[in-house]
Structures are given as structure tokens and as C-alpha cells.
Amino acid sequence: MQKKIFFLIFLTILFLNIYSQNNxxxxxxxxxxxxxxxxxxxxxFYEIFVQSFYDTNNDGIGDIKGVVKKLDYLSNLGIxxxxxMPINPSPSYHKYDxxxxxxxxxxxxxxxxxxxxxxxAHKRDIKIIIDLVVNHTSSNHPWFxxxxxxxxxxxxxxxxxxxxxxxxxxxxxxxxFLKDSLGNEIRDEKYYGFFWHGMPxxxxxxxxxxxxxxxxxxxxxxxxNIDGFRLDAVRFFYPEEEIKKNYxxxxxxxxxxxxxxxxxxxxxxxxxxxxxxxxxxxxxINAGFNFDLSYAIINAAxxxxxxGLIEKVIKIRSLYKSYEPxxxxxxxxxxxxxxxxxxxxxxxxDKAKVAASLLLTLPGSPFIYYGEEIGMRGKKPDExxxxxxxxxxxxxxxxxxxxxxxxxxxxRTIVPVSAQLxxxxxxxxxxxxxxxxxxxxxxxxxxxxKSTDLKNINVISFYRExxxxxxxxxxxxxxKEQIIYLSELASKYNKLVFSTKGGVEIIDNKIVVxxxxxxxxxx
Ligand SMILES: [Ca+2]
Ligand SMILES: [Ca+2]
Numbered sequence: 001m002q003k004k005i006f007f008l009i010f011l012t013i014l015f016l017n018i019y020s021q022n023n024x025x026x027x028x029x030x031x032x033x034x035x036x037x038x039x040x041x042x043x044x045f046y047e048i049f050v051q052s053f054y055d056t057n058n059d060g061i062g063d064i065k066g067v068v069k070k071l072d073y074l075s076n077l078g079i080x081x082x083x084x085m086p087i088n089p090s091p092s093y094h095k096y097d098x099x100x101x102x103x104x105x106x107x108x109x110x111x112x113x114x115x116x117x118x119x120x121a122h123k124r125d126i127k128i129i130i131d132l133v134v135n136h137t138s139s140n141h142p143w144f145x146x147x148x149x150x151x152x153x154x155x156x157x158x159x160x161x162x163x164x165x166x167x168x169x170x171x172x173x174x175x176x177f178l179k180d181s182l183g184n185e186i187r188d189e190k191y192y193g194f195f196w197h198g199m200p201x202x203x204x205x206x207x208x209x210x211x212x213x214x215x216x217x218x219x220x221x222x223x224x225n226i227d228g229f230r231l232d233a234v235r236f237f238y239p240e241e242e243i244k245k246n247y248x249x250x251x252x253x254x255x256x257x258x259x260x261x262x263x264x265x266x267x268x269x270x271x272x273x274x275x276x277x278x279x280x281x282x283x284x285i286n287a288g289f290n291f292d293l294s295y296a297i298i299n300a301a302x303x304x305x306x307x308g309l310i311e312k313v314i315k316i317r318s319l320y321k322s323y324e325p326x327x328x329x330x331x332x333x334x335x336x337x338x339x340x341x342x343x344x345x346x347x348x349x350d351k352a353k354v355a356a357s358l359l360l361t362l363p364g365s366p367f368i369y370y371g372e373e374i375g376m377r378g379k380k381p382d383e384x385x386x387x388x389x390x391x392x393x394x395x396x397x398x399x400x401x402x403x404x405x406x407x408x409x410x411x412r413t414i415v416p417v418s419a420q421l422x423x424x425x426x427x428x429x430x431x432x433x434x435x436x437x438x439x440x441x442x443x444x445x446x447x448x449x450k451s452t453d454l455k456n457i458n459v460i461s462f463y464r465e466x467x468x469x470x471x472x473x474x475x476x477x478x479x480k481e482q483i484i485y486l487s488e489l490a491s492k493y494n495k496l497v498f499s500t501k502g503g504v505e506i507i508d509n510k511i512v513v514x515x516x517x518x519x520x521x522x523x
Contacts, residue, residue, distance in 0.1 A: 040127050043081055045080070045083055053070065054070050063107065064104065067084070068113075078431075081127040081129065082121065089103055089105045089106070093403070099140045101134070129227055131230050135194070161191050174194050227265060243279075247279055250268075265287070268280060274319050301351045305477065311451065316329070317363065330364060331363075340378040361464070375415070376390065390417065443470065444464055461474045479516065482513045483511070
């Protein structure tokens with residue numbers, strides 16, 4: 001008995017020792033990055049559709065080398081991390097149906113190109129995360145090709161099958177027959193493909209499959225040295241009735257990834273309200289994209305009135321906190337699945353600037369969709385919200401992509417990058433100024449948010465605070481100048497430290513805020 005106790009004490013000491021060593025390593029790394037002002041993943045992200053970004057071999061299709069070539073452009077804008085939409089081999093242009101998880105699509109380049117990208121990005125203190133699309137594979141994936149051979153095959157159970165006719169009639173769009181080489185249906189059993197028959201869903205009850213996915217995660221994090229994942233279609237890993245299994249799977253995945261990398265980040269596409277997102281955050285996915293907030297920001301910029309945005313942010317954050325004290329909120333305006341923010345705002349540059357001002361002063365990790373910083377337009381269908389980035393007039397820039405003909409964003413409708421860089425009034429420079437200020441401010445980067453008692457229906461205002469830095473942010477949503485009467489508390493914030501417009505007047509306890517202006521005051 002005594003022996004057993006001694007042994008237990010020994011184990012405990014050993015464990016505590018290892019634990020504190022690990023903790024020290026983490027602390028050391030964190031301090032180093034904090035000194036350099038890198039708060040990853042609390043930082044500004046940029047979402048890239050490689051296909052449309054920059055082309056280096058003149059086939060009209062963007063590639064990994066093209067992203068390398070434009071790292072200095074992104075650095076100049078102030079970007080601190082990049083999310084690449086899927087880069088793996090796939091039969092589709094968007095590549096959300098993957099046939100090989102550990103390789104690069106030949107149109108985009110090679111795994112060595114990708115390693116160069118990671119190295120070059122890290123040199124510039126830019127982190128890289130990639131899309132991990134593992135709710136489903138392509139129906140051309142070797143696993144599914146094998147699985148289709150029938151029940152005896154090892155890979156059959158990697159996917160979800162059924163012969164239950166009651167289920168088929170309940171969910172007719174999600175269940176599919178296999179087809180033979182002549183295209184005739186093989187009517188033994190159906191497989192589950194939530195999105196369409198070309199994307200069969202993976203079966204996360206299969207332990208071997210889980211191991212494969214975990215190994216894929218480790219390959220990218222450890223061997224290729226990326227900094228995290230954007231997780232596709234998180235809600236669909238299990239059906240709604242088995243949602244707890246879904247939470248537990250992500251907790252397992254997180255634990256496994258924590259073993260190979262400190263300071264890695266997972267942001268999930270959990271398309272739903274805050275109550276849907278929150279449970280995934282408990283010891284699981286670090287952040288979920290805040291779709292509700294994105295609609296609210298665009299709505300405020302569109303209607304030019306305070307729509308209770310700040311109360312909404314505070315409510316969502318307190319819910320997230322109750323599930324996970326270390327939660328991160330991933331905030332954005334629009335992504336590759338939505339009409340572009342510029343089109344949502346009737347191509348009004350001033351409104352787009354207001355939306356950017358809100359995005360880049362609110363708490364969370366802001367994600368910018370490529371082209372938003374130059375005001376690119378686009379409405380569904382999907383191809384037209386993923387149009388080629390506009391670098392110069394009349395395709396003068398060598399790397400201009402042309403894999404599709406653009407309908408919304410051309411150098412005739414959008415002022416290209418080349419012309420915006422040196423125009424201090426451009427939307428590009430609006431983004432750049434805001435990002436530059438945010439990066440230097442711990443209050444904006446890490447601080448919490450509080451509402452104010454300032455009353456003006458056309459203005460959104462809030463406090464951001466961290467340690468001894470305390471800011472008052474004021475955003476005039478409207479096309480008219482607005483007068484704000486300062487309360488006793490607000491009047492203590494009397495140093496203007498940031499402004500997107502000149503002509504700000506402060507008289508006694510009254511501020512005249514120019515149209516569409518974003519102002520930040522310090523105590
Ligand atoms: Ca190319
Ligand atoms: Ca699924």
C-alpha cells in the first residue's frame with residue numbers, strides 16, 4: 001500500500017515538473033512575440049482565394065508563388081495572418097472537394113512552393129492558416145473510390161451508408177446511389193453527401209478515419225509549419241441529434257494538435273447564431289466566425305443608424321465567455337460565400353469605409369476578404385464573388401489572373417491597387433491606417449468593450465480597455481456631420497489619437513464629428 005502511495009506521489013511530481021516546463025516554454029514564446037507586438041491569433045487576417053490572386057506562370061490562374069510575390073503588398077497593408085482557401089488537389093475550381101489532403105493542386109504549384117511561402121511569410125511576421133475541408137471528401141478521393149467497392153473494403157466505413165428507405169424519404173437531397181461506369185444507379189445502399197453527390201460525408205465514428213484526419217492536421221502543423229486551420233462546415237460533422245459527438249471530436253482534434261504545436265489557431269465556419277457557436281468553443285475550436293455580427297455591421301453602415309450593434313457584441317462575448325474564458329471572436333464583413341460588402345452597400349465607398357472602421361475597432365480577430373481593401377464588388381453566383389484581384393489598369397500588371405471573365409470588378413469599375421497605393425483618400429489607405437493603429441494598440445487588439453452613454457442615433461460609440469490603455473471610439477455612420485455632447489465620463493477622453501477625417505472640433509464638452517468619420521480618443 002505504502003509503495004503504491006509513494007509511486008503515486010512520484011508520478012504527481014513528475015507530471016507537475018513536465019507541466020511547468022511546458023508552461024515555461026509557452027510563456028517564453030509568448031513574451032517574445034508580445035515584445036515584437038505580435039498577438040497572434042489576436043490580429044488582422046486576410047482571406048485569399050489563390051486562384052484569383054496573383055499568377056506567376058501566365059496561365060491566368062493564381063498560384064502559391066503569386067502569394068509569395070504579394071507578401072510585401074500584404075505587409076504594407078499591415079496584414080498579420082493569411083487564411084488560404086483550399087489549396088489541395090481537387091476536381092473543382094473552388095477546391096472544397098478534395099482528393100489528396102497532403103498535396104498542393106498542380107495549378108497552384110508544389111509543396112516546395114508552399115514551404116517557401118510559409119518561410120517567407122514568417123520572415124515578415126505573417127502567420128499562415130489553411131482551409132481544412134474534412135466534413136467530406138471529393139467522390140474522386142481514393143478513399144471513396146475504395147469504399148465504393150463494397151462492405152468488405154477497409155475504407156467502406158470511412159463514409160456514411162444506409163439502406164433505410166425511411167431516412168431516404170426524410171432527407172432526399174442528402175442520400176445518393178453509387179453509379180456504375182455506364183451511369184446506372186447501383187441500388188444496394190445509399191451514401192450520405194450533405195452538400196451534393198460529389199462530396200460524400202466522412203464517418204467520424206470510425207476510429208481509423210479519425211486517426212487519418214489527425215495525422216493530416218499534424219502534417220501541416222508540424223512538417224509544413226503552418227500556424228492553424230480554418231475549419232470548413234463544422235456544423236455538419238454529425239447530425240443535429242448527435243451534436244455532442246461533434247463538440248467532442250473537435251476537443252479531441254484540439255488536444256492532438258496541441259501536442260505538436262503551441263500557439264496554433266483554429267477558426268471554424270459554424271454558420272449559425274451565437275448559441276450555436278458557443279458550445280464548440282469549450283476546450284475546442286478557438287473561434288467561430290461571427291456571422292450575426294457581420295450582418296449587423298453591414299446593416300448599421302447601410303441604414304446609417306445605431307442598430308444596437310455594441311449591445312449585441314457585448315451579449316455575444318459574455319455568452320462565449322461563459323463557455324470558454326479564452327475564447328476568440330472571428331469578426332468579418334463578408335467572405336467567399338456571400339455577396340461582397342461593397343455590393344451590399346450599393347457601391348458606396350463612404351459606407352464601405354464606415355463598415356471597415358467598425359470592423360477594425362471592435363474586439364476580436366478581424367478577417368478581411370481579398371479585394372475588400374480596394375472596394376471590389378460581387379454578387380452571387382459564387383464565381384462572381386471570387387473574381388480576379390485588380391492590380392492595375394487594363395491588366396498591365398503581369399500577374400493579373402484571368403481564369404474567368406469578371407462581371408463586377410474590372411479596372412473600369414474598381415480603382416486598381418496601383419492607383420490606390422499613393423492616394424491618401426483611397427479605401428486601401430483607409431484600411432491601412434486603421435490596421436496600423438489597431439496593431440499598435442493593446443486596447444484595440446486585446447481589450448474588452450463597454451458601451452457609452454452618448455446619445456446620437458447616427459453615431460456608434462464604445463470604450464475599449466486593456467491594462468492602462470483606455471480608448472473611446474466614435475463612428476459617425478451618416479453623411480452629415482454629427483454633434484455629440486460628452487457625458488462626465490466621456491469628457492475625460494480628451495486626447496484625439498486617431499481620426500479618418502480632418503476638421504474635428506472639440507468645444508467644451510461637445511464634439512463635432514465630420515460625416516462618416518471614425519475618431520479615437522484617449523484618456
Ligand atoms: Ca499560374
Ligand atoms: Ca457530415
